[in-house]
Structures are given as structure tokens and as C-alpha cells.
Amino acid sequence: MSLSVKHLLGIRDLKRQDIETIFQTADQFKEVLQRPIKKVPTLRDTTIVNVFFENSTRTRISFELAEKRLGADVVNFSASGSSVSKGETLIDTVNNILSMKVDMVVMRHSASGAPHFLAKHIDVPIVNAGDGINEHPTQALLDAFSIRERLGGVEGKKVAICGDIMHSRVALSNIYCLRKLGAEVTVVGPPTLIPKHLAAALDVNVTYNLREALEWCDVANVLRIQLERQNTPLFSSLREYSLVYGVNRALLESLNKEIVIMHPGPINRGVELSSDAADSGQSIILQQVENGVAIRMAALYLLSGRGGKKLEA
Amino acid sequence: MKTILSDKQQAITIDRLCHQLIENHFPFDNSVLIGLQPRGIYLSDRIYDNLKKLLPETDIRYGKIDITFYRDDFSQGNTIHVPNETNIDFSIENKRVVLIDDVLYTGRTTRSALDAMLDFGRPSAVELLVLIDRRFSRELPIQADYTGRTIDAFITQKVKVLWKERDGKDEVVLENDAL
Numbered sequence: 001m002s003l004s005v006k007h008l009l010g011i012r013d014l015k016r017q018d019i020e021t022i023f024q025t026a027d028q029f030k031e032v033l034q035r036p037i038k039k040v041p042t043l044r045d046t047t048i049v050n051v052f053f054e055n056s057t058r059t060r061i062s063f064e065l066a067e068k069r070l071g072a073d074v075v076n077f078s079a080s081g082s083s084v085s086k087g088e089t090l091i092d093t094v095n096n097i098l099s100m101k102v103d104m105v106v107m108r109h110s111a112s113g114a115p116h117f118l119a120k121h122i123d124v125p126i127v128n129a130g131d132g133i134n135e136h137p138t139q140a141l142l143d144a145f146s147i148r149e150r151l152g153g154v155e156g157k158k159v160a161i162c163g164d165i166m167h168s169r170v171a172l173s174n175i176y177c178l179r180k181l182g183a184e185v186t187v188v189g190p191p192t193l194i195p196k197h198l199a200a201a202l203d204v205n206v207t208y209n210l211r212e213a214l215e216w217c218d219v220a221n222v223l224r225i226q227l228e229r230q231n232t233p234l235f236s237s238l239r240e241y242s243l244v245y246g247v248n249r250a251l252l253e254s255l256n257k258e259i260v261i262m263h264p265g266p267i268n269r270g271v272e273l274s275s276d277a278a279d280s281g282q283s284i285i286l287q288q289v290e291n292g293v294a295i296r297m298a299a300l301y302l303l304s305g306r307g308g309k310k311l312e313a
Numbered sequence: 314m315k316t317i318l319s320d321k322q323q324a325i326t327i328d329r330l331c332h333q334l335i336e337n338h339f340p341f342d343n344s345v346l347i348g349l350q351p352r353g354i355y356l357s358d359r360i361y362d363n364l365k366k367l368l369p370e371t372d373i374r375y376g377k378i379d380i381t382f383y384r385d386d387f388s389q390g391n392t393i394h395v396p397n398e399t400n401i402d403f404s405i406e407n408k409r410v411v412l413i414d415d416v417l418y419t420g421r422t423t424r425s426a427l428d429a430m431l432d433f434g435r436p437s438a439v440e441l442l443v444l445i446d447r448r449f450s451r452e453l454p455i456q457a458d459y460t461g462r463t464i465d466a467f468i469t470q471k472v473k474v475l476w477k478e479r480d481g482k483d484e485v486v487l488e489n490d491a492l
């Protein structure tokens with residue numbers, strides 16, 4: 001049993017069975033992570049490079065931990081302080097790394113489609129750790145895995161994705177993932193931050209009213225405003241955004257039920273999510289981070305066998 | 314296809330293995346049983362249930378271990394295996410461990426199991442119990458301490474252990490590979 005894809009570029013390319021295989025595998029890695037010795041020797045002959053052209057805390061540490069706990073050798077690369085600033089192209093950079101016998105690439109890049117481009121030119125499995133405003137597949141997998149863990153399943157659950165839908169790769173990957181698993185999705189945010197025709201294209205509901213979305217949903221996945229990707233002002237001020245679209249304790253308590261709060265991090269406390277909501281018992285934000293390591297171990301494990309690194313007799 | 318053990322013989326053999334375990338391990342206060350996923354657990358479940366019937370007063374620790382992450386053929390481009398549940402909710406430190414699997418063939422699964430088990434602590438001794446031992450086909454220096462039946466078979470032949478819970482009947486058969 002392995003995945004239907006050679007690379008993990010996006011949830012769009014995955015089949016439902018792939019996602020379920022990743023979850024089943026992650027369940028067992030979660031057990032490994034509870035042991036006194038949190039490490040297995042599965043990928044001890046594999047070297048993985050983490051190529052990060054964009055800043056990251058969680059994702060990068062999570063990938064590195066996942067790789068180390070699979071017994072892989074890990075090399076880290078970040079664009080700042082590298083030859084990228086001397087004008088080296090993406091393919092050259094990666095091919096130079098690969099010629100030092102690296103077996104897998106984990107890449108984050110600010111350009112949408114960068115890992116897809118790379119996949120056409122190199123031979124080893126690529127895991128997309130976030131590309132521009134396109135996809136962040138491992139985040140969506142760990143989000144759905146956390147929903148499954150908390151609510152006992154994903155099928156038929158109602159998930160509201162709140163905030164900057166337009167610039168969020170987490171939103172797009174989450175929509176693909178949740179829809180493939182049979183959940184219902186509503187996106188909510190200011191009209192300027194929700195792409196036109198989204199409802200028809202991805203079979204989701206769209207609303208501009210936060211309360212309406214929260215009253216409908218079982219789970220609210222609250223996203224950060226991606227100011228770094230917004231070239232023109234799309235709302236008047238963060239303060240106004242927070243007043244209309246910020247999730248806080250008072251709002252949650254005024255709902256007719258208790259919903260689960262998620263956030264992919266980093267949180268801008270007091271903007272999209274207030275501290276009294278982020279740190280409450282309804283929030284599974286830290287469980288998401290914990291599950292991230294198991295999910296990434298599962299993805300790396302399932303892809304690693306497809307590198308064609310057969311030992312010839 | 315040839316029957317190696319009929320359902321009756323299989324039951325008698327498992328009964329005998331249980332009595333051998335009791336002989337060596339009673340009262341089991343320093344011993345633990347660990348079944349190997351995925352196929353060994355049908356045997357280990359039987360043995361555990363049988364021991365509970367024979368010794369209703371005795372507390373026996375019993376867990377299951379999955380060796381998927383410890384296989385030595387992972388880098389050979391073979392099919393990737395989706396792991397099964399590992400469930401060992403006790404310490405094996407200084408315990409006498411009995412590993413239980415259905416068929417001992419090349420010995421590679423047992424080797425992986427030893428590796429996997431050591432991540433849970435350092436046992437004082439480890440024994441191996443198998444229902445079928447295919448001798449003359451070992452690739453590693455591993456032998457069983459308790460054996461249900463020893464058989465000689467060609468590499469092209471396949472030993473199939475059937476369980477009522479999964480296959481509808483208890484039986485061990487030798488199959489010639491369909492060429």
C-alpha cells in the first residue's frame with residue numbers, strides 16, 4: 001500500500017484513499033511519539049534536505065523533528081545567507097544539493113507552483129511545505145487529522161474557515177482535504193479577501209457574516225491575515241478587521257453550542273483570534289502542532305519508498 | 314495444496330504450546346507475551362485466551378508489536394507497508410519476553426521484532442514461540458524456543474495459517490506457488 005503520487009505537492013492531487021492511508025500511518029507514529037524512545041530507524045539510509053525560501057518556525061521544526069524521529073539525516077537550507085542572493089536559479093540550487101546524494105526535498109517557497117516546477121526537473125520525492133498562496137498540504141492533513149481525533153471523524157462535519165481566504169494556502173489545502181473527506185465547508189471573511197467564484201469552483205459555502213458561520217459550524221479554523229502577501233489595502237485597518245471578523249470569548253459564549261477552535265499559527269493575538277479564545281479548552285491549537293510531527297512522519301515515510309533508490313545487487 | 318495441521322491438530326498444538334509456557338513461566342509475574350503484527354496476533358490472542366482459561370487466577374501481561382518501521386527491506390524499493398497497532402502498556406525492563414509469531418521462515422521478521430522491542434526497554438531474556446517453523450530456510454541465526462510443527466518446504470511453496478476469526482476456519486496448509 002502506498003500513495004498514488006510520487007510527490008506531495010498539494011492535496012488537490014491526492015485521492016481520498018491517500019489521505020486515509022496517511023492518517024492510518026500517522027496514528028501509529030503518534031504511538032511512537034508517546035514512547036520513551038521516540039525514534040524509529042525506518043529512514044536511517046535516507047538524507048532529507050529542508051529548503052526554506054520563506055520564513056517558518058512551526059513547519060520547519062516540525063519537519064526536522066519528523067525527519068529525525070524517522071532516523072533520517074537532515075540538512076537545512078535557508079535562502080538568506082545562501083548563494084540564492086548571488087543569483088543562482090532554483091533548479092541549480094536544488095540540483096547542486098541533490099548531487100551531494102540527497103534522497104528527498106522538503107521545500108517552502110513564496111512563489112506558487114515552485115515545487116511543481118521543481119518536480120518536473122528533479123527525480124527525488126518533493127514535499128511541499130507551503131508555496132505562495134497555493135497549497136500547504138501537510139498543514140491541511142494535520143488539521144483534518146486533529147478534527148478526526150477530536151470529533152471522531154471528518155465525514156459530515158461542518159468546518160468554517162475564517163479570515164484571509166484569498167492569500168491563505170492553508171485555506172485552499174484545507175478546502176480540498178475536507179471536501180475529499182466528506183466534510184462541509186463554509187468560508188467566511190471580508191468580501192475583498194474571498195476570491196470570486198470560490199463557492200462554485202470548490203463546492204463550499206461563502207458568507208461574509210462571522211456569527212452566521214460560527215453558529216453553523218462544528219469547527220472554526222481561524223486564519224491569520226497574510227499582510228506580507230497583500231500589495232493593496234483590502235480592508236481599512238486591523239482594528240476594524242478585528243471588530244468584525246475577530247473571534248473572541250464573548251462571541252463564542254454567545255453561540256448556541258460549543259465549537260472547536262483551530263489556528264494554523266502564527267497567531268496575531270487580538271487580531272483574528274483573542275487570547276481568551278485561543279487559550280480556552282475549546283481550542284486545539286497545540287494539539288494541531290503535536291499532530292503535525294506524526295502527520296509529517298507519515299507523509300515522509302509513505303513517499304520515501306518511491307524514490308527509486310533501489311539497491312542493485 | 315496439502316494440509317499441515319487440521320483444525321483439531323491446530324487446537325491440540327496450541328494447547329501444548331500453552332502448557333510449555335506454563336511449565337517455564339508460571340506464575341508469569343516476571344514474564345510478558347508479545348504478539349507480532351499483523352499475522353502473529355491471531356496466535357497470540359489464542360494463546361492468551363487459552364492461558365487465561367487454564368490459569369484464571371493469574372495475571373498475564375500481553376501486548377502487540379508492529380515491526381513495519383524496523384524492516385530491513387525498506388530501502389529495496391519494495392511495497393510500502395501501512396503500519397498496524399502497537400500496544401504495549403507495560404514495561405518490559407528486566408522481564409522475560411515471549412515473542413509470538415505464526416510462521417518462522419527467514420528470521421528477518423523476528424530480527425525486526427527484537428529491534429522494535431528493545432525500544433520499550435531491556436528485557437532480561439527473550440524467547441520465541443512459533444506455530445510453524447520452516448527449517449532450512451533461515452537467513453539469520455534465529456531459532457524458536459517453542460515450536461508447534463517443524464516442516465520442510467521448497468522456497469516456491471507457501472505456508473498459509475488460517476484462523477477462524479479471519480478466514481472462517483482453523484487450518485495450516487502448504488500451497489504450491491501458482492506459476
